[in-house]
Amino acid sequence: MQKRTLSSLFLAFLILSGCARVVFVSDRDGQQQIYKSWAGGSFQTNVSNNKYTDDFPDISPNADRIVFASLREEAGQNLYTMDLAGDDLQQLTTGVGQRIRPRWAPNDLIAFVYPAYSQNAQIWSVKSDGTELHQVTFPTAMESDDGGHDFYAAGQRLVFSRSDRTTGKTDLYTTATDLSGSVQRITQTPDISEMLPAVSHDGLLLASSAFYHTPSRFTLRIFNVGSWTMVREISLPPPAESNISGISFSRNDQRLFFSAKAAGVPTPNQEDRQEVFSIKLDGTDLKRLTTNQAYDSQPVAIGRTRQTPLRTPALFVHGHSGNATAA
Numbered sequence: 001m002q003k004r005t006l007s008s009l010f011l012a013f014l015i016l017s018g019c020a021r022v023v024f025v026s027d028r029d030g031q032q033q034i035y036k037s038w039a040g041g042s043f044q045t046n047v048s049n050n051k052y053t054d055d056f057p058d059i060s061p062n063a064d065r066i067v068f069a070s071l072r073e074e075a076g077q078n079l080y081t082m083d084l085a086g087d088d089l090q091q092l093t094t095g096v097g098q099r100i101r102p103r104w105a106p107n108d109l110i111a112f113v114y115p116a117y118s119q120n121a122q123i124w125s126v127k128s129d130g131t132e133l134h135q136v137t138f139p140t141a142m143e144s145d146d147g148g149h150d151f152y153a154a155g156q157r158l159v160f161s162r163s164d165r166t167t168g169k170t171d172l173y174t175t176a177t178d179l180s181g182s183v184q185r186i187t188q189t190p191d192i193s194e195m196l197p198a199v200s201h202d203g204l205l206l207a208s209s210a211f212y213h214t215p216s217r218f219t220l221r222i223f224n225v226g227s228w229t230m231v232r233e234i235s236l237p238p239p240a241e242s243n244i245s246g247i248s249f250s251r252n253d254q255r256l257f258f259s260a261k262a263a264g265v266p267t268p269n270q271e272d273r274q275e276v277f278s279i280k281l282d283g284t285d286l287k288r289l290t291t292n293q294a295y296d297s298q299p300v301a302i303g304r305t306r307q308t309p310l311r312t313p314a315l316f317v318h319g320h321s322g323n324a325t326a327a
Helices: 002-016
Strands: 021-026 033-038 054-059 065-073 076-083 100-104 109-114 122-127 149-152 157-164 169-176 192-199 205-212 217-224 230-235 240-249 255-262 274-280 296-302
Touching: 021 054, 021 255, 033 054, 054 296, 065 100, 100 149, 109 149, 157 192, 192 240, 205 240, 217 240, 217 255, 240 274, 255 296, 274 296
Parallel strands: 054 100, 149 192, 169 192, 240 296
Antiparallel strands: 021 033, 021 296, 054 065, 065 076, 100 109, 109 122, 149 157, 157 169, 192 205, 205 217, 217 230, 240 255, 255 274
């Protein structure tokens, strides 16, 4: 107990002092688990540390908790939260089926995919105390919203990846989390599929993966949030090769963490060639955080969210006498 308390105090000191850290998923201990490390890749430690499969981590807006998906309940894959030391475990969802890709917004909404790994997967939201469960997206029978999503405008809106099973294409869309208004399409590019959208901590930029169908290759794309104009496209520098499986902005939004298949890993297993990298937003200074023959993926920076809500226009009505009157 004393060891856990000291660990929690040390992690709190790191957050308050502004030290940059990252969490990611690795199966190096036999099961997929949540790990944390310094942003440069040193001091990699198992946070969830159990016999179950834990994956798809995300960080709370205050950077003090982790939400993740776990198979520790026999009925299905459900969502849990814990503190950064792996303590204070709380279960958010229950039931059969698989719930994956939780993302945590400043307004305390957590969006996730359900039912995962199936046709017509939808995005749902729930509060961090497990209440107010709602369906957010409504794909058709030939569509699936399981390619990644994230919040912007402090949780008022959601950007998500929707695949069309008829065309085999995936594009980015946006919708209001309170279901007001219509779904808007952001990208519509021939022979390119955009996936894994990730919004910066200040809410100004969006990063996503882009898969070129012919010839086959992966890149990273950065957009301005709102106008959705593309700022930059980054080709993967070696040894990062292909199959991008996770994207996150660094705590100060100056770099991207991402996971991808790496060249030179001596194993035929494609998943075990996934490694974690970071790169500057201009596409320079690639750094490799993990180097092993294990599945290392889904990096997320530990940082506070600084997004601001959308402004609502105010309408002032003046009475004929010069003063506003109540209806």
